[in-house]
Each structure stands twice: as C-alpha cells, then as structure tokens.
Amino acid sequence: MKHLLWIVVLLSAFAQAGDEKIAIYLDFEKAYMSNNVSSFSPWLGKEYKISQTLHIPGMGADTRSVSKRQLLASMKAVGKPSSMPHSAPENTVIESVGGNSFCASSTTLKKTIVGGDKYEEKEVRNVCFSQNGSKYLATSHNIDVYYRAL
Structure with a gap:
C-alpha cells in the first residue's frame, strides 16, 4: 500500500509539471498571436527560429523560414491580433527534451x-523551450x- 501511495504522488507531480508546461x-x-512585439519578444531565446510549411493538396509543400528580426518587424507592421484559432489545453502535448527543455505541440482546425x-485548415504548431x-x-x-478540400 505504501508503494502505491508513492506511485500516486509521483504521477500527480508529473501531471502538475505537464500542466505548468502547457500553461507556459x-x-x-497568446503573445505570438497578439502580434504585439513588446508582449512577444521577451519569450524569444537568442537562437529562436521560426518556419512555416504550407501543405497544399495536389501541389506539394512550401517551407518558409524567417529570422527573429524579420518576424518581429512583420508583427509590428501587422499590429493587430491573428484571427487563427488558439490552441486548447486538451489539444496540447508536452514532450520533455532534457533537464531544462521541453517541446509543446498543438493542433487547431478551422474552415x-x-x-x-x-x-479545412489544420495547423500543427510545435515550439521548443x-x-x-x-x-x-x-x-x-x-x-x-x-x-x-471539403
């Protein structure tokens, strides 16, 4: 019984850590989708990179990468929040990458x-921290x- 209690305590601690990382x-x-540079830029590490790949049926895929500086300039130019749907906690998966790092993946759908x-437009977002x-x-x-196609 004592071992079962420890297992429950450990599983609870892992679940709480996962919930904290989902919140992060x-x-x-939220900061990214706001297109507000002052809210978003504090989240970015020195080596931050972003890329987007469009997968178009019958045509293939096209990947575009931009630098941190280009992204922030683009956000500043847009200046209004993105209309893309935000991720939900239940559609977000956390993967531990090592001691002080993790990656989060989420999926959103819209017509x-x-x-x-x-x-139907499905976005699969993956961010490593x-x-x-x-x-x-x-x-x-x-x-x-x-x-x-629908």
Missing part, C-alpha cells in the same frame, strides 16, 4: 475558402498548415 506554451502562443473552394533562469524561452517554432 499557451501563454507563449476557410481558398480560390472560391471550401477547405529552454529554461533560462526562472523562465522558459522559445528556441524553435515550427508551424505546419494542411489543407483538405
């Missing part, structure tokens, strides 16, 4: 019209966008 990711995403045709002092900073950020 969701706070990061859209492209060239007059209806599509590394601990820097008392906070986590994003080191890499990949977004895969998939379209499916």
Whole structure:
C-alpha cells in the first residue's frame, strides 16, 4: 500500500509539471498571436527560429523560414491580433527534451475558402523551450498548415 501511495504522488507531480508546461506554451502562443512585439519578444531565446510549411493538396509543400528580426518587424507592421484559432489545453502535448527543455505541440482546425473552394485548415504548431533562469524561452517554432478540400 505504501508503494502505491508513492506511485500516486509521483504521477500527480508529473501531471502538475505537464500542466505548468502547457500553461507556459499557451501563454507563449497568446503573445505570438497578439502580434504585439513588446508582449512577444521577451519569450524569444537568442537562437529562436521560426518556419512555416504550407501543405497544399495536389501541389506539394512550401517551407518558409524567417529570422527573429524579420518576424518581429512583420508583427509590428501587422499590429493587430491573428484571427487563427488558439490552441486548447486538451489539444496540447508536452514532450520533455532534457533537464531544462521541453517541446509543446498543438493542433487547431478551422474552415476557410481558398480560390472560391471550401477547405479545412489544420495547423500543427510545435515550439521548443529552454529554461533560462526562472523562465522558459522559445528556441524553435515550427508551424505546419494542411489543407483538405471539403
């Protein structure tokens, strides 16, 4: 019975750590989607990189990468929040990468019209974080966008 209690305590601690990391990711995403440079830039590590890949049925995939500086300049130019759906905790998965690092993946869906045709747009977002002092900073950020004809 004593061993069972320890197992329950350990599982509870792992679940709580996972919930904290999900909250970190969701706070990061909120800042990213705000297109507010002053809210987003404190989340970025020195080596932060972002890339987005569009997967278009029948045409293939196209990947674009931008530097941290380019991304922040683009956010400043847009100046208004993104209309993309935000991730939900239940659609976010945490993967431990090592002692002070983790990656978070989430998936969102929305319906859209492209060239007059209806599509389902699925975004798979993956952000890796590394601990820097008392906070986590994003080191890499990949977004895969998939379209499916409806």
